[in-house]
Amino acid sequence: MTIEEPMTLTSTTPAPTSTDKLNSILAQAADAAVIWAETTPQERAAVLLSVADHLDSAADELIEVAREETHLSEARLKGELKRTTFQLRLFGEVLDEGSYLDARIDHADPAWGMGPRPEIRRTLEPLGPVLVFSASNFPFAFSVAGGDTASALAAGCPVIVKAHSGHPRLSERTGDIMAAALAHAGAPAGLFDVIFGTQAGRDALLDPRVKASSFTGSIPGGRALFDLANSRPDPIPFYGELGSVNPTFVTRAAAQKRSGQIVTDFVNSYTLGAGQFCTKPGILFVPAESDIAGSLATASHPAAAMLLNERIQSGYVEALQTLSGHQEVEPLVLEPAAYENPPTPTLLHTTAAHVLAEPEKLLAECFGPAALVVTYEDESELLQIARIIDGQLTSTVHGEDDDDIAPQLVRSLARKSGRILWNQWPTGVSVTHAQQHGGPYPATTSVTSTSVGTASIFRFLRPVAYQGLPQHLLPGQLQDTNPLRIPRRVDGRLQNPDNKV
Amino acid sequence: MTIEEPMTLTSTTPAPTSTDKLNSILAQAADAAVIWAETTPQERAAVLLSVADHLDSAADELIEVAREETHLSEARLKGELKRTTFQLRLFGEVLDEGSYLDARIDHADPAWGMGPRPEIRRTLEPLGPVLVFSASNFPFAFSVAGGDTASALAAGCPVIVKAHSGHPRLSERTGDIMAAALAHAGAPAGLFDVIFGTQAGRDALLDPRVKASSFTGSIPGGRALFDLANSRPDPIPFYGELGSVNPTFVTRAAAQKRSGQIVTDFVNSYTLGAGQFCTKPGILFVPAESDIAGSLATASHPAAAMLLNERIQSGYVEALQTLSGHQEVEPLVLEPAAYENPPTPTLLHTTAAHVLAEPEKLLAECFGPAALVVTYEDESELLQIARIIDGQLTSTVHGEDDDDIAPQLVRSLARKSGRILWNQWPTGVSVTHAQQHGGPYPATTSVTSTSVGTASIFRFLRPVAYQGLPQHLLPGQLQDTNPLRIPRRVDGRLQNPDNKV
Incomplete structure (x- = not known):
């Protein structure tokens, strides 16, 4: 630099x-x-x-x-x-x-x-x-x-x-x-x-x-x-x-089948761009009996990278200190340079029971290269978490197609989140017709x-209605001849000129 | 009663x-x-x-x-x-x-x-x-x-x-x-x-x-x-x-051609339901040289009618007293019983120059059977009014198809209003696919x-995106088979199953 x-x-x-x-x-x-x-x-x-x-x-x-x-x-x-x-x-x-x-x-x-x-x-x-x-x-x-x-x-x-x-x-x-x-x-x-x-x-x-x-x-x-x-x-x-912590839930079946891949991909996702994405997976829920938390503790991590600016650096260190200093949080990956500039990536650990007890403190966003790994004893805890989380830009489930918990978990997360991902990671936000980057407060102020x-x-845009105007006083898109050749709803029915759409 | x-x-x-x-x-x-x-x-x-x-x-x-x-x-x-x-x-x-x-x-x-x-x-x-x-x-x-x-x-x-x-x-x-x-x-x-x-x-x-x-x-x-x-x-x-005062503008040409009809229809519209519509035409702009203001002063008016409740009655009387007491406002139709319960319909008069000088006071909503008739000297005053008015549920123009002022007046009003009417009256609000009942603040809080x-x-409703989910975890409307048989946008293009729409 x-x-x-x-x-x-x-x-x-x-x-x-x-x-x-x-x-x-x-x-x-x-x-x-x-x-x-x-x-x-x-x-x-x-x-x-x-x-x-x-x-x-x-x-x-x-x-x-x-x-x-x-x-x-x-x-x-x-x-x-x-x-x-x-x-x-x-x-x-x-x-x-x-x-x-x-x-x-x-x-x-x-x-x-x-x-x-x-x-x-x-x-x-x-x-x-x-x-x-x-x-x-x-x-x-x-x-x-x-x-x-x-x-x-x-x-x-x-x-x-x-x-x-x-x-x-x-x-x-x-x-x-x-x-x-x-x-x-x-x-x-x-x-x-x-x-x-x-x-x-x-x-x-x-x-x-x-x-x-x-x-x-x-x-x-x-x-x-x-x-x-x-x-x-x-x-x-x-x-x-x-803001959004973008919770990511790994079901028991997915953990059994793909823990290695999940570990590698999670590290890539939470450290991408030094963790400075609104969609960084800030919380990962994994089964207590799986080897995911242990593997993350020893997983290869990218080197320290400078954050965007001094203000973000200091804000990050402050948030990380608060989270890591919580009495129910223990370090998983925490190097001495974690609080330095540039900061090394950090993973912390707690349990689902603690998250349910103190969600405001443990589900706080930490903008930068850190995430909280949460081990759960029973998949039903995931449903409880889904019920109490704040509005999110994204929520992610890693599961198997025949997971019993998946339908209820997905529906529950959909009530809180702008985008639901399955066996993918939220950090990429493609610009498409079906993309949704939003969510209930505090993810956004406009749900x-x-x-x-x-x-x-x-x-x-805002709607304007015209009642009884002569053709020449109407905006082009509303004139009888449809000069823009666009799809319109006429008497309640969609019409597609030129089968353009 | x-x-x-x-x-x-x-x-x-x-x-x-x-x-x-x-x-x-x-x-x-x-x-x-x-x-x-x-x-x-x-x-x-x-x-x-x-x-x-x-x-x-x-x-x-x-x-x-x-x-x-x-x-x-x-x-x-x-x-x-x-x-x-x-x-x-x-x-x-x-x-x-x-x-x-x-x-x-x-x-x-x-x-x-x-x-x-x-x-x-x-x-x-x-x-x-x-x-x-x-x-x-x-x-x-x-x-x-x-x-x-x-x-x-x-x-x-x-x-x-x-x-x-x-x-x-x-x-x-x-x-x-x-x-x-x-x-x-x-x-x-x-x-x-x-x-x-x-x-x-x-x-x-x-x-x-x-x-x-x-x-x-x-x-x-x-x-x-x-x-x-x-x-x-x-x-x-x-x-x-x-709230909305729903300004109504009569062009010079329309006044020349149809003043009698405009007088009759305006009285019907502003007194409909004892003036207790959000879309009551509360302000009527007419050319100073036309006979509209004079005709309104002698037009047949409906009898006094009780307002919805005591609170509306007292609020109406208060607003009417304020408006009629303004030094630049004079009575056009004002019976002794105008402030009684039930109140007789009231028309007041001022000029466009005064409205332009004190718009906050003269363009105030008066919820009940009253309206302000405003005479203008020059049609350009209408464009000035359109520029300074607050957000409106409706704005209405009575004009002729070849009115020179119409295109600019309509565009200007469209920037402030949820609905624009031409040679009609705003009090009716049909429930249809193209209806718009809204507008910039203070017409609504959600433009x-x-x-x-x-x-x-x-x-x-709020949008939710699903990324990579198996079919059985998707809402029906997003499944490949389109079980609801609804129009959908697929890869950016509208598709209409069954030509249903």
Whole structure:
């Protein structure tokens, strides 16, 4: 890491955004909202493609800056940038397909069951300027040009990104490249900007020109912003993705059959990216009689790796000290350097009975390369755990297809979790149509939404109905001729023009 | 009205729900949530039909109690009950069609653009017990067996209704009939209950077993409950439908062509149900040079009609006194009995310039038989008004197809409103697939949702993804064989089995 520090010192960290500058950005965003909302989905798709192309062209430079600021590996950052530009292009496809508009046409019906029905047409329209609080741990994919930005722009909303303090220069540079790409593609001025500093972020969140906000980060930080958004005279949707311990349950049968594989894969998953994923499996439940806990104690572990920044390092050490200092917790893998910078990976151990007795203390998230291995005496304890856990981004079961406990365990976990995995590991979060990255509080502040995948566009749309308007005053997606050739629900029935979908 | 009072006195008003009773109701609801969530959509549809049938059978009795408690006419109540049972049956159709599950299947794809994609399947699942705060002004359709209840039960959620203090006996009786219908249809115990009293409502809203809440009522009342829901350690979605002045804009051309019709229809709309609709057109903008304001001053108006209850009567008089006492407001129709009980309909007048100068004071909602007529000098004032108004449930334009101002006015209003009407009146809110009853704050606390129409079911659903699960552990809607025969999005493309949709 030492070779990077001189470079860091020679570059300038962006100054906090001033009140005047923020005001100008917000005013421009409000103006851009009107223009951008009236573009066609195809026009917005072209702009997203332009952004993706420009970012790909600048990959080498961006990855270099990201390495300096985040300590993440080049391979990891390359993969993340690929994910980011893929995501922008995927939203282009979503726009082209058009189902996301949820266009509905009810023709007038004098025989409608509750009395004559007028003609009503309904579609989703953009909310307006969106404030994105970017994440520390994904400097590309959950940051300036990340999923929140891509989905909000696709929806038709201007975006103001509050840069994360962990990678300010990367944020500024990514923002500059995006701005150039947007200008090149003919997007309206003020459609997108990056702001810096905690105060600017708070001020923007309280500004009436901001109509929605998204956030990826810690429970305390996210809750504070959620409360702030709700304190406004006009509260706005606040989509916070906060914390999750991502419990992983190994059934007796799976432990008997595949303990070696589970041990290897678990170590890989919980230490991936130095444990700095929202979906890190932070708790592993294994049968007391299996050799998994013992094997983990002697398993080969990756070397110490620097965490994203000083704040995360110190927060991690604090959380780890609290957890490891609990009287019912014992070390499984705990080197002297576990609390150092960089920290070595750590595994702790307790029993299911203790977790059931003190769930708040033992099921706390520890953001970094640590996990808690929990041995259980009886599989019924897993069902008890599933009943008491908080909301989770993911819950995982390693089991056998004929496991008696599986149906009940899966259903019980589904009531608490955004995503359920079977014989896989939660750290990968693919960007797809069926992906769900969310969950009940505290996993998120908005249980009905996702921050990853094509369905994340719905966070930034709201329904508008039109009753009795002449054709030329209707949005294109609601006109009789269906000029966008999109799927629509007509008189309650889905219609697919061109069998496009 | 006097003949009804003895009947009221002889009947018993339900006592406030005790803490113990509430606790028992919540415990039962939590248990029922697990069972109800696992029923098939078809099973839930059958239960909704049973409820509708039982309510229809009890129509005479229910309408009689409703008349006593709400002062609404028999015709109005009959129509409302018809709407209510129609709504229950319509949700049965929604369940049968199955699109509402938003089932998505992404097969594993090694060539996926951001790297190999695992198999992920995603569907919407019920949130859990829902607390419904029922409305004063719709004792059937937004109350015990109303739209919130129908959509939540359809979604798979148990329902606890906080009865409105304006019609407690009707609430109790409707609840009893529903309970009998549910038992008859084999629904789980605890699926539905009615509670009474402000304290019980607040306690229930703060209880961790309640997973979402809906509300129809005033801005102060709704905001207080919204704040309470967000103050929970685990905040929950709170769907409040609060207030709206429903501005109505008459263009110069429309005024020239149809002023007589507009005068007649406006009087009918703003006085309908004694002005006690969330969608009452509370503000009418007309050209200063037209004869509309003058004609309204002499137009035939309906007789005084009792308001729903004492609290609404006193709140109405207070709001009317404030508005009519404003120095820039003058009476257009204002009889001595305007502030009496029952109140005669009232029309006040001001100018667009004054509204633009003091929008907070002049655009205040006045729930009851009053409206403000605003004369404008120039159509450009309408665009200025559209820019400064708060969020609205509805905005209406009366115009001609070739009106130059119409495109910009409609787009501008669409940014603030849940529903836009053209040459119609907003007071009717049909229950359809394309209906939207919502809007930006303060129209609602949840701009992305609707409380009327089939899309209202989405308020009570949340997405869950399943990664790599064997077929028998997947919800039916996600299994390969598509046993529910519903439309699904497979690898990003909509598929319609049986061309059912």
